[in-house]
Amino acid sequence: MFNTQETTPTAQKAPSADVKSTRAKIADFISDNGALVGLLVLCVAMFVATPDFLTPNNLLNVGIQASVVAILAFGQTFVIVTAGIDLSVGSVAALSAMVAAFTGQSWGMPPMVALLFGLLTGLAAGMASGAATAYGKLPPFIATLAMLSVARGLTLVVSNGIPIPTPSVVTWLGGSVGPIPMPVVVLLVMGAIGWFILNRLSIGRAMYAVGGNLEAARLSGIPVKRVLVTVYALSGIFAAVAGLVLSGRLASAQPQAATGYELDSIAAVVIGGASLAGGVGRISGTLIGALVLAVIRNGLNLLNVSAFWQQVIIGLVIAVAVGIDVLRRKRT
Amino acid sequence: MSDQPILTLDHVSKRFGPITVVDDVTVNIHRGKIQVLLGENGAGKSTLINMAAGVHEPSSGQIIVDGHPTRIPDTKASEALGIATIHQELQLVSSLSVAENIMMGRLPQRFGLVDKGEMYRLATEALTTVGLHVDPRMPAGALGIARQQLVEIAKALSLKARLLILDEPTASLTKHEIEHLFGIISQLRSEGVGMVFISHHLEEIAAIGDSVTVIRDGKFVAEVPATTPEPELVRLMVGRSIDEQFPRRATPPQEPLLSVKGLTRKGSFTDVSFEVRAGEVLGIAGLVGAGRTEVVRAIAGADPYDTGTVIVLGKPLPKGRIAAAIAAGVGLVPEDRKAFGLVLGASVEDNLGYATLMSSARYGLVDRRGQAKRASAVAERLAVRMRGLGQQVGALSGGNQQKVVLGRWISAGSRVLILDEPTRGVDVGAKVEIYQLMNEITAAGGAVVMVSSELPEVLGMSDRILVMSDGRVAGVLAAADADQHTVMSLAVKEVESDRV
Numbered sequence: 001m002f003n004t005q006e007t008t009p010t011a012q013k014a015p016s017a018d019v020k021s022t023r024a025k026i027a028d029f030i031s032d033n034g035a036l037v038g039l040l041v042l043c044v045a046m047f048v049a050t051p052d053f054l055t056p057n058n059l060l061n062v063g064i065q066a067s068v069v070a071i072l073a074f075g076q077t078f079v080i081v082t083a084g085i086d087l088s089v090g091s092v093a094a095l096s097a098m099v100a101a102f103t104g105q106s107w108g109m110p111p112m113v114a115l116l117f118g119l120l121t122g123l124a125a126g127m128a129s130g131a132a133t134a135y136g137k138l139p140p141f142i143a144t145l146a147m148l149s150v151a152r153g154l155t156l157v158v159s160n161g162i163p164i165p166t167p168s169v170v171t172w173l174g175g176s177v178g179p180i181p182m183p184v185v186v187l188l189v190m191g192a193i194g195w196f197i198l199n200r201l202s203i204g205r206a207m208y209a210v211g212g213n214l215e216a217a218r219l220s221g222i223p224v225k226r227v228l229v230t231v232y233a234l235s236g237i238f239a240a241v242a243g244l245v246l247s248g249r250l251a252s253a254q255p256q257a258a259t260g261y262e263l264d265s266i267a268a269v270v271i272g273g274a275s276l277a278g279g280v281g282r283i284s285g286t287l288i289g290a291l292v293l294a295v296i297r298n299g300l301n302l303l304n305v306s307a308f309w310q311q312v313i314i315g316l317v318i319a320v321a322v323g324i325d326v327l328r329r330k331r332t
Numbered sequence: 333m334s335d336q337p338i339l340t341l342d343h344v345s346k347r348f349g350p351i352t353v354v355d356d357v358t359v360n361i362h363r364g365k366i367q368v369l370l371g372e373n374g375a376g377k378s379t380l381i382n383m384a385a386g387v388h389e390p391s392s393g394q395i396i397v398d399g400h401p402t403r404i405p406d407t408k409a410s411e412a413l414g415i416a417t418i419h420q421e422l423q424l425v426s427s428l429s430v431a432e433n434i435m436m437g438r439l440p441q442r443f444g445l446v447d448k449g450e451m452y453r454l455a456t457e458a459l460t461t462v463g464l465h466v467d468p469r470m471p472a473g474a475l476g477i478a479r480q481q482l483v484e485i486a487k488a489l490s491l492k493a494r495l496l497i498l499d500e501p502t503a504s505l506t507k508h509e510i511e512h513l514f515g516i517i518s519q520l521r522s523e524g525v526g527m528v529f530i531s532h533h534l535e536e537i538a539a540i541g542d543s544v545t546v547i548r549d550g551k552f553v554a555e556v557p558a559t560t561p562e563p564e565l566v567r568l569m570v571g572r573s574i575d576e577q578f579p580r581r582a583t584p585p586q587e588p589l590l591s592v593k594g595l596t597r598k599g600s601f602t603d604v605s606f607e608v609r610a611g612e613v614l615g616i617a618g619l620v621g622a623g624r625t626e627v628v629r630a631i632a633g634a635d636p637y638d639t640g641t642v643i644v645l646g647k648p649l650p651k652g653r654i655a656a657a658i659a660a661g662v663g664l665v666p667e668d669r670k671a672f673g674l675v676l677g678a679s680v681e682d683n684l685g686y687a688t689l690m691s692s693a694r695y696g697l698v699d700r701r702g703q704a705k706r707a708s709a710v711a712e713r714l715a716v717r718m719r720g721l722g723q724q725v726g727a728l729s730g731g732n733q734q735k736v737v738l739g740r741w742i743s744a745g746s747r748v749l750i751l752d753e754p755t756r757g758v759d760v761g762a763k764v765e766i767y768q769l770m771n772e773i774t775a776a777g778g779a780v781v782m783v784s785s786e787l788p789e790v791l792g793m794s795d796r797i798l799v800m801s802d803g804r805v806a807g808v809l810a811a812a813d814a815d816q817h818t819v820m821s822l823a824v825k826e827v828e829s830d831r832v
Contacts, residue, residue, distance in 0.1 A: 200700075202693035209686055212675030219634055219672055220686035220740065221658040279677045 034324060035272050035288045042292060046299035053299055060181055066294035067183035068093075068246045070287055072261055073268035074194040075238025077286045078231040080269050081198070082211040083278025084140035086235045088129060088147035090261035093243030094254070095151040096122040097166070098158050100244060101253035104167035111167035118170075119240045125151055126236020130229035144232075148262065156255050163252040166244075174248020183245045190241055195283040203230055211278030267314075268293055271321045292317070336399050337362050338495050338526045339384060339415065344393035346379050353379045355550040356393070359528075361495060366517070366527045368541035368558060370569055372786060376550040377530050378420075381497050384528070385417040386410035416488030417497040422480050426473025431455035433472045434487045458490035459483070462516050478509035485516065489525075496520065497528040502536060503620045514540050532785070533619070534562045535824070566816050570788050578792025579764065581771045583611035585795070589779040590662070590748045592631060595640035600626040601803040604640070608748070613770060613780045615794030617787065618823050623803040624783045625667050628750045631781075632664035633657035644748060658687060663741030665734070667752040667783075673737040676726030680718050681707040683725045683736050687744035710739040714769065731762020738769060749773055752783045767793055787816055801825045 030037050046053040072089045079086040100118030103109045109117065125147055132143035166174075173182050198204040203226075209217040210227050218224045242261075247253040270276065271292050272285025296317060300310045337360040346354040354376040361367050369377045382388045383395065386407040394401045397413050404410050410417070424433045431451050432439070440450040455468035462482045466475065472483060481501055488496055498517075502510045517527065517540060529541060537544060541558035546568040554568050588607050595604040601623035608614045616624050630637040636652040643649070644660040657664075666672035674683055684707040692699040707721055714735045718728055725736055734754065741749055751770075755763045770780050770793060784790045790797055797809045799822035806822040 200698055201696050202689050202698045203696065205682070205689055205698055208678060209675050209682070209689070212677050213671075215672045216675050217686065219632075219654060219664060219666055220689075221655045222686060222690060223655065279675065 034328060035285055035292070035321070038321060038324075039288050039292050039295065042295050042299075046295060046302075049299065050302045052302050058298065058302070060179075060184065062291070062294050062298045063184040063187065064181050064249070065298060066290045067181075067187040068242045068258070069261060069264045069268055069293060070187050070290035071190045071238055071242035071245065072258075072265035073272075073286045073290050074190055074283060075235035075242075076262075076265040076269050077194065077272075077274060077281050077283060078198070078204075078207060078234045079140070080211075080266070080274050080276060081207045081278060081281040082228060082231050083214070083276070084133065084211075084228070084231065085144065085266065085276070086126075086129065086232060086239075087141065087144040087262045088125065088151055089235060089239040089242070089265050090258040091148045091151035091155065092122055092125045092236055092239040093246065093261065094257040094259075095125065095155045095158070095243070096240035097170070097243035097247035097253040097257060098155045098164065098255065100170055101164035101166045101247060102158050104170075105164050109167075111169040114167040115169050115244065118244055119237060122236040122238075122240025122243070123233055124236070126233040126239070127229060129236070130232030133232065134225040134228035152259075159253070159255045161255050163254045165252050166247045166250075170244050170248045171251045172248065173245055174251065183249065186241065186245050190238060191283055191287055194238070194286075197234065198283060203227060207231060208279055211280075213279075264293060267318045271318060273325060289321075292321070335362075337396075338398065340396040341380065341383060341390075342394050342396050344380070344383055344390040344395070346376075346383065346388055347391045353550050354383075354390075354547075357545075357547055357550070357552045359545050361526045361528055363494070363526050364521050364524045365542045366521055366529050366540055366558075368537050368544040369528060369530045369547065370537065370544050370565060371547040372569060372788075375547050375569075377547065378499060379550075380547070381417065381499060381528060381530070384410065384415055384495075384497060385419075386415075411491060414492060414494040415497065416491060416493035416495070418481065418484050418488065418499065418501060420499045420503060422477070422484060424472040424480055424483060427471055429469050430459070430466060430472050430475070430483055431468035433483060434458050434468070434490060436487075454490065458486040461489050462486045463512075478505050478513070481505075481513070482516070489520075493525070495526045495528075499530045500532070500620075501529075502531055502533060510536075533824070534565055534820070537565065538562075563817075578789065579767055579771065580613070580793050580795075581775070582795060583771075583774045585609035585612045586777065589645060590631070590781070591643045592627075593641045593643070595627060595630060595637055595642065597626065597630060597635075597637040601630075601800075604800075604805055606798055606805065606808065608779045608781055610747070610777045610779055611774045612795050613774060613782060613793055615790040615797045616781065616783045616800060617785075617790045617797055617819050618800035618806070620785065622800040622823065624800050625752055626803075627800070628664065628752055628781060628783055629666075631657075632662050632750055634664060634666075655690075658744065658746070659691070661745070661747040663687065663744060663746030663749050665737050665741065665749065665751045665754055667756075669730075669733055669737050674725050674733060677724060679722045680711065680716065680725050680728070680736055681721035684710055684721075684739050684743055687740045687746075691744075706743045710743045711736075713742070714739050715765065729762070731758040731765070734758050734762065734766065735769075738766065742769075742773075747778045748781070749778060750781045750783075753785065754782060755784070755786070755789060787819060790819065791815065799823050 052058060072093060076086055076089060096118040099121040100114045103117045104111055104114035129143050129147045132138045133140050173186060175182055206222045206227050209222055210224055214224060243258060246257055268289035269281060269286050272289030274281030274285060293314065296314055297310060300313065339361045341357065341359045343356050343358055344354060345352060345356050357380060359367065371377050379388060383390050386404040386409050389405060395404055434455045435451050440447040440454065452468050459468065462485050464479060464482045464486065466479065472480060501513060505513065537558050543555060544558050544560065545555050546553040548569060587610055589610050591607045593605050596602050604627050618624050629635045631642050633652055633654040633656060641648050644662060647660065649660055650656050670676060681704065685703040688706065692702050711721060716732050716735050718732065725733060754766055773780055782793065791814055795811050797811065797814050797819060799806045799819055801823055806825045809818060
């Protein structure tokens with residue numbers, strides 16, 4: 001739409017034509033980066049409502065609050081790009097953190113080894129979901145719903161329902177180095193890894209093909225099953241990292257940690273412009289989506305809005321954000 | 333019997349954007365008469381009947397029902413006028429019972445609950461009208477295609493349809509089933525139901541039709557009696573000289589590139605053997621359902637098979653392994669490019685690169701420069717008309733989309749190209765470009781296997797023609813010995829088969 005405006009010779013003079021095209025460019029930018037514009041508008045609104053919002057301390061707070069959901073959502077992005085869904089990320093995060101804490105505490109493993117156990121737990125859970133989907137032909141919704149229950153159950157089995165202190169390296173991941181909070185560092189590192197996988201690795205590009213048209217991808221020689229197992233495995237690893245960060249912040253792995261986070265992660269991905277129908281989704285969008293959720297929670301906290309109302313507002317934001325996106329896509 | 337037609341499509345046209353699919357066509361359908369619509373694939377037959385079915389409204393012209401100009405904005409309106417359409421793809425809900433399918437949307441009710449007894453009674457009554465004796469409680473999906481079709485006809489009749497539109501009803505039926513269907517159709521005709529009958533099978537026209545409307549490229553060509561000899565019907569349908577349209581330049585055939593030996597999959601195809609040499613175009617002709625697509629998909633590794641071997645350049649290919657077939661130089665351009673060929677939401681560049689995405693990667697990294705270079709080279713060579721390599725492939729025209737699917741294999745360096753209906757839904761200009769491309773491929777030492785339902789295309793572009801019938805090779809003809817008649821007679825040849 002905007003492109004046609006750009007080429008229409010409406011103005012005679014060059015300068016005003018320039019203005020037109022700049023305007024069109026801005027319009028294009030807004031339309032291409034709806035989530036980002038939404039986030040900025042949200043930040044300005046929060047700043048106007050409460051000056052406390054735009055203090056360095058509070059912004060770091062938002063980063064910390066966003067980190068766990070954002071890391072889960074990066075993993076979720078791979079899955080959603082292939083037209084799948086991973087409902088197990090919250091449970092897998094809790095299980096991975098619990099395994100790391102348990103192997104450190106009860107088996108006396110060195111902290112780094114315990115951390116590795118945590119990551120391997122996430123990988124194994126993800127690969128199980130992926131195999132059930134790719135080879136067992138279970139719908140992703142069902143396979144990961146099963147994993148949601150299995151992983152949460154195992155977390156309770158391992159912990160006996162009691163929190164376990166985390167190994168030192170995990171606690172370090174949840175803390176700060178000088179003024180810099182480690183969760184934000186982990187968030188940025190995982191985001192960079194996610195971006196690299198989706199944009200630079202052949203298997204990442206293949207994820208878009210599989211999500212866009214599985215049969216066309218298969219007939220072009222793309223190893224569809226391997227791609228599917230990979231996305232769930234990645235989601236499992238990202239969930240493990242998120243779980244480690246979360247437990248590190250509390251210095252203990254909680255059996256009920258990250259309950260319901262799978263929905264936040266899906267919301268972040270979708271607010272970020274991905275389509276549950278597959279084939280579309282970006283890490284940058286997902287990051288923005290996670291930040292939108294965090295900014296709303298943080299701002300509403302500063303404004304003393306009750307946690308009950310926060311849930312209502314976040315639900316509406318999800319509906320509005322995706323609704324705008326759907327309308328925009330229809331127009332173009 | 334009055335002379336007034338039940339339905340007249342009066343000088344109707346249908347345009348989709350800049351493309352005119354139906355151009356000023358008039359068809360009359362009378363009580364107790366069977367009007368045959370004849371035309372090549374893409375001639376506009378389906379669009380024409382869709383106007384009567386309420387799927388499309390004409391862009392110009394009018395629809396006259398019982399002498400009154402009428403609008404048919406949707407399928408409900410069509411149904412209310414007593415028009416029932418049996419589409420090529422059956423519309424039954426396979427998990428619901430036969431009775432529920434027949435009575436869908438008007439289930440008999442008692443005290444707000446479905447009155448099952450009454451539903452089964454009415455359904456059985458409807459089934460009797462088409463001579464089908466099945467338990468109305470069984471799921472519709474458990475019936476074979478022929479019986480499902482009869483269920484749809486029963487449903488149409490129970491809706492008091494007085495005009496029945498049958499879009500290629502015989503396409504997936506066996507000879508015996510066709511005879512049964514024709515029995516029903518004749519009976520309905522004698523009861524005064526008017527019918528539109530679409531078929532590619534010329535011999536069926538004389539058997540069942542009263543009058544034939546021939547359309548070509550969306551335009552009305554002639555209306556002739558159904559007793560018109562077949563060669564004359566073909567001439568009307570094809571209309572133009574085949575030589576001009578098909579620029580085949582023969583290349584002397586060289587070493588064998590692809591040999592298929594005794595390929596069999598139970599229920600789909602049996603003992604299929606053939607060889608294709610470098611420089612050769614092998615056309616595969618046959619009726620819909622003869623197993624052509626199934627065979628070529630099995631060769632390309634897209635589907636499994638039971639027994640037999642596929643050999644490319646002397647090396648046997650592993651069964652059902654697409655990547656291995658691609659590595660050996662086989663490329664499949666599937667039948668339905670939107671469903672199986674393209675990722676419509678992705679860019680032209682991405683779509684051109686899928687076949688080389690994994691194989692050109694180093695240490696798992698995308699070969700970005702190589703992919704971009706190959707894509708722009710092949711897009712230029714095939715003259716893909718687009719705004720740029722970043723444009724969504726779904727926004728291109730059908731012909732350009734097909735070029736992208738083809739280009740993917742050119743870019744992958746495939747030497748054996750398997751093209752399944754390569755020009756379906758492609759405009760005439762792009763068709764000729766695709767034929768030129770086939771010439772270039774064979775001239776460069778490649779081989780082409782082309783499955784096509786358009787006989788003129790098969791005759792015009794192939795060096796040899798393999799005709800399939802009922803899952804078997806009915807015969808192989810040299811291009812010089814083949815004409816419409818020899819090919820069709822092989823295609824309808826009775827072959828004993830274990831198919832039920």
